[in-house]
Amino acid sequence: MSRKEIAKLYGEPIASKGYKAIPSLVLNNPRALHKNLKPQHLAVLIYLLSLFKNEDKYPYPSHNTMMQSLNLSKPTLKKYLKDLQSMGLIKIQQQRLKQGEYKTLDTKEQKAGMGEQSSNVYNLTPLIQRLNNILISK
Numbered sequence: 001m002s003r004k005e006i007a008k009l010y011g012e013p014i015a016s017k018g019y020k021a022i023p024s025l026v027l028n029n030p031r032a033l034h035k036n037l038k039p040q041h042l043a044v045l046i047y048l049l050s051l052f053k054n055e056d057k058y059p060y061p062s063h064n065t066m067m068q069s070l071n072l073s074k075p076t077l078k079k080y081l082k083d084l085q086s087m088g089l090i091k092i093q094q095q096r097l098k099q100g101e102y103k104t105l106d107t108k109e110q111k112a113g114m115g116e117q118s119s120n121v122y123n124l125t126p127l128i129q130r131l132n133n134i135l136i137s138k
Contacts, residue, residue: 020050025131032134033127034087043070044080045089048122060095060119081122089130091123
């Protein structure tokens with residue numbers, strides 16, 4: 001949907017604040033993603049999708065940013081993120097600052113504790129694969 005179409009539907013003041021592309025498969029049939037997906041999980045997932053801007057750069061919001069945006073406590077947010085990872089919908093990867101550069105670490109590097117901890121990266125590849133599988137199975 002173009003900005004012009006968004007402005008026509010909602011008005012220019014709302015369109016001027018931006019809009020995001022969220023797959024209809026996520027919004028219209030969230031239980032197809034996972035049978036235990038609750039509305040709270042969906043809220044976190046939609047938030048992460050709203051930050052996904054290009055296929056080579058997954059979202060990396062801080063816990064504080066997500067807590068404020070979603071009005072969640074830190075333990076609750078961490079639980080929902082862990083649940084989403086357990087459901088196979090996201091992959092949480094540590095990002096560390098090492099010698100002035102951010103690096104997303106693989107599991108082995110995460111265990112080794114390389115560099116200074118930064119925000120996690122929320123890899124959405126598992127979700128994208130699940131959406132494609134849903135399409136194939138229809």
